[in-house]
Each structure stands twice: as structure tokens, then as C-alpha cells.
Amino acid sequence: MRVNKIKTFLEQAELDIEKYRALIISTEHGDKGKTAERLEQEAKPLGIETYIVPLKGTYLTTENGETTVFNLEKDEKGFKIDPDNTVVFFRGSPERLSYLDLITQLERLGFPVINSRSCLERANDKYRTYLRLKEFGLEQPKTVLVTTVSSVDDVNISVEKLNNKFPMIMKTLTGSKGVGVLYVESERSLKALVQTLYKTNPDTDLLLQEYIKTEFDVRVLVLNNTVIASMRRDVVEGDFRSNATQGAKVKPFKLTKLEEDQCIHAAKAIGGIFCGVDFIPSKDRKNIKPFMLEVNHSPGTEGIEEATGKNISNILLKHFLDKNKRYTVPRDCGFLETVSIKPWGPIIAKFDTGNSSLPVIHGEDIELKGRTVSFTLFGKRVSLPHVKTMKVNLGGLRDYSEERHTVKLDMDFAGKIYKDVEFTVDDRRNRTRILLNRNTMRRLNVIVDPQRKYMITTKLEVKENE
Numbered sequence: 001m002r003v004n005k006i007k008t009f010l011e012q013a014e015l016d017i018e019k020y021r022a023l024i025i026s027t028e029h030g031d032k033g034k035t036a037e038r039l040e041q042e043a044k045p046l047g048i049e050t051y052i053v054p055l056k057g058t059y060l061t062t063e064n065g066e067t068t069v070f071n072l073e074k075d076e077k078g079f080k081i082d083p084d085n086t087v088v089f090f091r092g093s094p095e096r097l098s099y100l101d102l103i104t105q106l107e108r109l110g111f112p113v114i115n116s117r118s119c120l121e122r123a124n125d126k127y128r129t130y131l132r133l134k135e136f137g138l139e140q141p142k143t144v145l146v147t148t149v150s151s152v153d154d155v156n157i158s159v160e161k162l163n164n165k166f167p168m169i170m171k172t173l174t175g176s177k178g179v180g181v182l183y184v185e186s187e188r189s190l191k192a193l194v195q196t197l198y199k200t201n202p203d204t205d206l207l208l209q210e211y212i213k214t215e216f217d218v219r220v221l222v223l224n225n226t227v228i229a230s231m232r233r234d235v236v237e238g239d240f241r242s243n244a245t246q247g248a249k250v251k252p253f254k255l256t257k258l259e260e261d262q263c264i265h266a267a268k269a270i271g272g273i274f275c276g277v278d279f280i281p282s283k284d285r286k287n288i289k290p291f292m293l294e295v296n297h298s299p300g301t302e303g304i305e306e307a308t309g310k311n312i313s314n315i316l317l318k319h320f321l322d323k324n325k326r327y328t329v330p331r332d333c334g335f336l337e338t339v340s341i342k343p344w345g346p347i348i349a350k351f352d353t354g355n356s357s358l359p360v361i362h363g364e365d366i367e368l369k370g371r372t373v374s375f376t377l378f379g380k381r382v383s384l385p386h387v388k389t390m391k392v393n394l395g396g397l398r399d400y401s402e403e404r405h406t407v408k409l410d411m412d413f414a415g416k417i418y419k420d421v422e423f424t425v426d427d428r429r430n431r432t433r434i435l436l437n438r439n440t441m442r443r444l445n446v447i448v449d450p451q452r453k454y455m456i457t458t459k460l461e462v463k464e465n466e
Contacts, residue, residue, distance in 0.1 A: 016323040020085050022050045023069060023111075025058065025102065027092030035301045036091045038313040046317055051079035055092070055099050060106075067109060083110035083328070087320045090115060091298050093124060093174065110445050112326035115297050119271040123297035126173050127207050132269040138262060139282075139289040141169070141210035146194075155194050159187070164210045166190075172197075173205040183211070212280055212291055218253050220260075220277045221299055221312060222267040224325060227260050228315055231307035250307035256285045262292070270295050273327065274316060330447040331456065338457040339434060340412040344378050346460040349434035351441055351448045357392055358406060359421060360435040362428035366405065373405045375425050377433065384409075387422060413444055414456050 022043055026033045036052050043050045057072040068078040081088075088111050094100055103117045115123075122128050130143045144161040162168065170193060172180035184190045197204045220230040232253040255263070263277040276299030282288035301312040320326055339349045341361075363375030374383040384407040393401045404424040411421045421440060428435070441448070449455060 017321050018085070018323050019047050020087050020320060020326070021079075021081060022048050022317070023079065023081055023086055023088045023106075024050060024052045025055055025088065025090050026052060027055045027094055027099075033091050035298075035313070036089075038301055038305075039089060039317065042311065042313040042317055046314075046321075048317060053079075055094060055102065058102060060102070060109075062109075081111065083112075086111060087326055088113040090120065093298065094120070097121060097124070107329040108331075110328050112320070112328050114273050114320075115275065116271060116273075116329045118329075119273075119275075120297050122270040123272070123275070123295050124174055126171055126294070127205075129270060129295055130207070133266060133292050133295070136265050136269040138266055138269070138292045140292050141212055143207055143209045146170075146206040146208060155190065156187075158208050159190070162208050162210065167211045169209040169211050170194075171207050171209060173207060184208075214280045217278055217280050217293060218255075218259075218290075219250075219299070219304060220255065220263040220279070221274070221304060222263055222272065222277060223274050223316065223319055225264050225268065227255065227263060229304050229308045229310050229312060230255050230263075231304050233303075248303075250303050252308050258286060258288075259290050262289055266292055266295050270297065272297055275299060328442075328445050330441075330445050332449050333444075333446040334453040334455040335448050335450050336432070336453040336459075337413070338454065338460055341409050341434075343380055343382065347433050348459070349436050350432040351436050351446070353438055353441070353448055355435060355437035357424070357437060358390075359423045359437050359440050360426050360428065361407075361409070361423040362431075362433040363425040364427060364429070366425050366427070368405055373407050373425060390424065392424060418443060 022039065024036045024039055026036045028036070040050045040052060051069065053069060053071040059070055059072065061068050061070070061078075066080060067082065068080050070076075070078040088103075088106050090103060090113065100117050100120060103113055103120070106113055107117060122132055127143070127145050130140060133140055142162055142164055144158050146155055146158045159168075166187065167183060167185045168190075170182045170184050170190070174180065182193055184193060194206070197206065214235065216232050216234045218230060219233055221228050230253045231250045233248040233250050236248050259279070259281065263279070266277045266279075267275050272295065276296035278293040278296070279290040280293060281290050301316075304310075305312050333351060335351055336348055337351065338346050340346050362377055364377070365381075366373065366375045368374075368386060368389070371386050372383045373386045374381060376382075387406040387408055389403055389405050391401050392404050404426055406422050406424050408420045408422050410417055410419045412418075418440075421443075423434075436444075446456070453459070
């Protein structure tokens with residue numbers, strides 16, 4: 001018992017726990033949405049201030065470095081948000097992808113968004129989801145895209161590609177809660193449905209899918225690559241769907257190790273931090289992969305809380321009390337980019353994801369006198385306050401350790417100044433004069449493309465070795 005208590009204490013000590021503000025963006029019309037309301041209810045006891053806004057009619061302002069979000073319909077005061085203390089939760093399915101520009105704004109400002117726009121777009125397009133799951137080697141019902149048709153008879157081409165007998169499933173590419181999923185019993189009913197859909201909307205996108213008869217399917221909630229809940233959803237009597245929102249009976253469901261792993265892979269396939277994965281179990285659940293049906297980027301919590309007795313909203317909110325789990329959406333950058341540091345001006349920097357220590361800046365004739373470190377770079381000698389002397393382990397062919405002095409410098413990258421970046425000073429002749437580390441990349445909110453250079457900045461005429 002004492003060992004367990006010590007282990008728990010040490011685990012908690014490693015977490016960077018900090019309360020945050022929750023901005024909840026909902027696509028529901030006229031109300032907050034049930035899951036958004038549940039988040040609001042559970043946030044209060046945790047000391048998390050919440051602000052619920054609709055996707056449409058909400059805008060941001062930024063003045064003096066402060067960002068405020070406004071609900072155009074109800075609030076003139078607004079809600080102040082900051083990337084360091086705010087988590088954005090997106091609820092619902094957008095009617096149009098252009099409405100997600102608000103999400104893009106928040107991502108570019110460095111806010112952690114659950115889930116990212118790229119995740120929303122992947123999951124919101126059922127055929128794109130199908131392709132992503134296929135790339136990850138997951139089993140799915142046979143699926144074909146129904147391209148735009150000039151006549152109803154053209155849909156037969158897609159039927160032939162599917163190479164499957166009736167009945168089959170037809171889905172609109174967008175839709176949630178079982179809406180836009182149709183059971184097609186025969187060729188005649190298929191033509192009638194297609195005719196009706198294209199008459200209503202000539203731009204309707206459809207796919208055809210193999211029908212797998214089952215008494216139930218399984219909904220699994222995945223949070224940051226961990227399964228937090230799973231339930232069985234019985235097929236609705238007189239229907240073929242099993243969504244809780246359509247009246248399906250729900251109850252707890254214990255996953256096999258294989259099913260759990262497959263659900264985590266499905267969440268990874270769409271880039272989801274918090275998502276719902278639906279599947280039909282195989283006959284040999286321990287050894288044969290399940291059939292993946294869908295990945296939902298905005299799963300509701302009502303049905304699964306009822307089935308499992310778990311407080312999913314509370315689990316979700318508590319998860320992000322750990323600052324290290326508030327992932328932002330980084331910009332792509334090259335492995336070489338230009339930064340600017342006074343008094344030297346523009347310098348080429350290498351972005352090194354293998355560097356887990358501090359960033360490094362080149363210095364010649366390095367001297368420590370009292371509390372001052374002096375060194376020369378590009379012929380300019382500077383003297384800076386000494387922060388500390390640290391041991392640095394050098395791997396690879398060098399495989400030894402050495403002591404280096406550290407200094408703090410203000411660094412300009414892509415028009416934004418990052419103050420007090422701590423560098424170790426080292427003689428880097430014949431190498432890039434600056435080597436940035438993982439933590440600094442996180443602060444700059446970038447992800448490195450190893451094939452490209454200068455994706456964000458321009459290579460300037462500086463005397464450097466690349």
C-alpha cells in the first residue's frame with residue numbers, strides 16, 4: 001500500500017498541473033448541445049471557467065497582445081483567451097467547411113484545439129476517413145465512391161466496382177448521428193434513392209458500402225491514444241442503425257487487446273485527440289481485426305456515460321489540467337530557417353528534433369569571467385550574463401560529455417520575438433551557427449519537414465555553412 005502511495009505521488013509530481021479556461025464552440029442551433037452543457041456542468045467543480053459560443057456568429061479580436069472571443073448574438077464583453085491558459089473544444093459537425101476558419105484562426109494563434117481542423121475535415125468526409133483507415137491497415141467494409149452522375153444509370157458503375165450483392169449501405173459523405181446513412185435493398189430502390197437525392201441536391205456526394213449484418217456495433221472513446229470507455233449499441237428494432245441518438249439500447253462492452261489497439265490506430269489515422277471509433281466485432285475477436293465503420297471527431301458523451309457509468313466529461317476536462325497534454329497545431333517549417341538575434345541580425349538555424357538539450361549558438365574564444373560569458377560570432381564580440389554551466393552529453397560518433405556555459409537571448413522568428421531563449425555557447429565552426437531543440441520548436445509552434453528548407457522564412461545573404 002505504501003509503495004502504491006509513493007508511486008502515485010511521484011506520478012502526480014511529474015505532471016504540470018494548471019487550471020485553464022475552456023472555450024467550447026458548438027455547431028448546434030439555438031442551444032448549447034448536450035455534450036457542451038455537460039462540459040459546462042463538470043467544469044465548475046474543477047474551477048475551470050467556460051464560455052460556450054456558436055460556430056457561426058463568433059469572432060476574435062486581438063489588441064495589445066490579448067485575444068478576446070465574442071459571441072455576436074449575446075455578448076458585448078467577450079471572453080479573454082490566451083494560448084497558455086485556454087483549451088478550445090469543438091462540438092458538432094459543421095454544415096460547411098468554410099465555417100471552420102474560426103478554428104484555423106485559433107490554431108494559428110497557438111491555441112490547443114480539440115480536435116484540429118485537419119482532423120475535423122478528415123472525419124467529416126466519410127470517404128476520406130475510409131482512405132486514411134485503409135492507409136493504416138485497418139479492416140473496413142468494402143467501399144466505393146459514387147462520382148457525380150449525369151443519369152441515374154451511371155450509378156451502376158459504382159455498384160459494379162463494389163462487386164457486392166444487395167442489400168448494401170449508401171452514405172452521404174457528410175453527416176452524423178446516423179443521419180445520411182441509407183439501407184439499400186435492391187437495384188430499384190438504389191435508383192429511386194439516388195434520383196431523389198440528386199433532385200434535392202445535384203452536388204450530393206455519396207458512397208456505397210458493403211452491408212455487414214450484425215445485431216450490434218461498438219462505440220469506443222479514445223483520448224490521447226488511450227481508450228477511456230466502450231459500449232455496445234444494439235441495432236434499433238425495425239432499423240439497421242445502432243446510434244444511441246436513434247434510440248439504440250446501450251450497455252458496457254469489454255474490448256480485447258486487439259480491438260483496443262485497432263481503435264487507437266483509427267484515432268491516430270484521422271489525427272484525433274478525443275474521438276469516437278465505431279466497429280463491428282469479428283467472429284474471432286482476439287485474433288481477427290474488427291470491421292471499422294466510422295471515426296467521429298466530436299463524439300457525444302450522453303449515451304456512453306449512461307452505458308458505462310463513467311463521467312466522461314469530467315475525465316476529458318481533467319485530462320487537460322496537465323499542460324503537457326495541451327497539444328497545439330504546429331506550422332510546417334524547413335529543417336533550415338532564418339532567425340534574427342541582436343547584435344548579429346539574421347542567422348541560419350537548424351531545427352533538430354534529436355536535440356533534447358538546450359539550443360546552441362556558435363561562439364569563438366569563449367571566456368567566463370565572474371558572472372559574464374564573452375564570445376565572438378561573425379567578428380562581433382559580446383559579453384552576456386552567465387546563466388549557468390551545464391553538462392551536455394554528446395551522442396553519435398563523439399559520444400562524450402562536456403561542460404558548456406549558457407546565456408539568454410531574444411530571438412525573432414517569422415516576425416515574432418521570443419524573449420529569453422536560453423542557449424548553450426559552443427564552437428560550431430563548419431556547422432550551422434544555431435541549433436534549435438525540441439522545446440524551442442514547441443514554443444515556436446512548428447513541425448519540421450526534413451525534405452525542405454526555408455518554408456516560413458527567406459534565406460538571407462549571411463555567411464554560413466549549411
